[in-house]
Amino acid sequence: MAISYKELIDSSVAISGTTALARSNAVELPVGSADFALEYKFGPVGGTVEVKMEIEQSNDGVNYTVPDDFSGALVSAANDTDRHIIAFSPRPTRFARILFTALTTNGVTTTIDVLNLSCSANLRIVGE
Numbered sequence: 419m420a421i422s423y424k425e426l427i428d429s430s431v432a433i434s435g436t437t438a439l440a441r442s443n444a445v446e447l448p449v450g451s452a453d454f455a456l457e458y459k460f461g462p463v464g465g466t467v468e469v470k471m472e473i474e475q476s477n478d479g480v481n482y483t484v485p486d487d488f489s490g491a492l493v494s495a496a497n498d499t500d501r502h503i504i505a506f507s508p509r510p511t512r513f514a515r516i517l518f519t520a521l522t523t524n525g526v527t528t529t530i531d532v533l534n535l536s537c538s539a540n541l542r543i544v545g546e
Contacts, residue, residue, distance in 0.1 A: 422541040426533040438520040448539030459501045459532035465525030475511040485509045
């Protein structure tokens with residue numbers, strides 16, 4: 419089985435301060451069941467990282483929301499600059515993207531440096 423891999427950000431994205439929001443590029447989800455893994459890394463070293471990560475999904479590619487029955491955040495409070503890989507299962511919709519929310523002690527220099535999605539089926543970035 420081939421693994422499909424997509425970068426969900428074009429370059430480093432700022433998520434600085436305690437009220438910032440950021441979103442990844444949207445990806446079209448494959449039809450049928452598939453396994454998903456999300457690789458992420460925050461930066462730079464020297465600042466405090468405290469960011470919540472959630473999946474937003476959509477059927478029309480316009481109106482995104484966190485699924486009601488999703489069992490919480492993908493990551494409730496990322497707090498380091500290490501590289502991580504997590505497995506997750508999106509709900510069966512057509513599109514998905516990642517929502518980042520800065521939390522109360524997030525530093526002013528925090529960035530999202532790596533955000534990659536791997537899947538056991540073909541992936542396509544919306545707009546590619």
